[in-house]
Amino acid sequence: xxxxxxxxxxxxxxxxTPVLLRCNYSSSxxxxxxxxVQHPNKGLQLLLKYTSAATxxxxxxxxxxxxxxxxxxxxxxxxxxHMSDAAEYFCVVSDxxxxxxxxxxxxxxxxxxxxxx
Amino acid sequence: DVKVTQSSRYLVKRTGEKVFxxxxxxxxxxxxxxxRQDPGLGLRLIYFSYDVKMKEKGDIPEGYSVSxxxxxxxxLILESASTNQTSMYLxxxxxxxxxxxxxxxxxxxxx
Numbered sequence: 001x002x003x004x005x006x007x008x009x010x011x012x013x014x015x016x017t018p019v020l021l022r023c024n025y026s027s028s029x030x031x032x033x034x035x036x037v038q039h040p041n042k043g044l045q046l047l048l049k050y051t052s053a054a055t056x057x058x059x060x061x062x063x064x065x066x067x068x069x070x071x072x073x074x075x076x077x078x079x080x081x082h083m084s085d086a087a088e089y090f091c092v093v094s095d096x097x098x099x100x101x102x103x104x105x106x107x108x109x110x111x112x113x114x115x116x117x
Numbered sequence: 118d119v120k121v122t123q124s125s126r127y128l129v130k131r132t133g134e135k136v137f138x139x140x141x142x143x144x145x146x147x148x149x150x151x152x153r154q155d156p157g158l159g160l161r162l163i164y165f166s167y168d169v170k171m172k173e174k175g176d177i178p179e180g181y182s183v184s185x186x187x188x189x190x191x192x193l194i195l196e197s198a199s200t201n202q203t204s205m206y207l208x209x210x211x212x213x214x215x216x217x218x219x220x221x222x223x224x225x226x227x228x
Contacts, residue, residue, distance in 0.1 A: 043221045043222060107160040
């Protein structure tokens with residue numbers, strides 16, 4: 001079974017300061033890990049994904065995440081927050097179902113990022 | 118670009134009604150999924166399908182059923198809608214090699 005825990009339901013930062021959104025996962029297989037962002041009244045957009053290549057993954061809009069197997073973590077960071085980063089962020093894990101070529105995603109409960117001027 | 122189209126953006130239905138939510142993808146993807154999204158709970162998987170006429174239960178299938186008669190279309194059915202099924206419903210598809218594409222969602226209100 002796979003699961004995801006986003007350690008903070010709400011993170012508030014000032015514009016120009018670093019962002020850290022924390023995520024821990026559990027997976028029976030070698031996982032793929034994702035971060036998605038959802039702006040208000042918008043669909044889900046993929047920020048970045050880890051699929052067993054480089055452990056430091058760079059995504060769009062200056063975000064990056066580091067896969068740490070020993071800590072079962074996949075925290076999302078950005079050096080300098082922008083007002084447009086205000087949104088809800090979801091950490092997601094998936095693993096290939098045994099015997100098949102399909103897989104399902106398991107979402108964390110989300111972290112709401114607020115950026116203050 | 119892959120498109121996943123959900124037929125309705127907003128829907129209001131009465132308790133006890135049978136409700137159909139439709140999802141169509143245009144890229145011949147094998148896998149299709151239905152999630153519901155609720156504040157503070159993230160997205161939870163209701164059902165998924167990895168081939169025509171094939172379906173598997175997700176984490177919260179109770180009160181729902183699905184139909185996949187054609188590869189491009191995956192329907193979610195609420196047999197008898199209840200107020201606790203008021204939610205945002207998201208459809209997604211992916212090919213065998215992976216890479217999710219989400220629809221824009223249907224916000225269902227059951228009154």
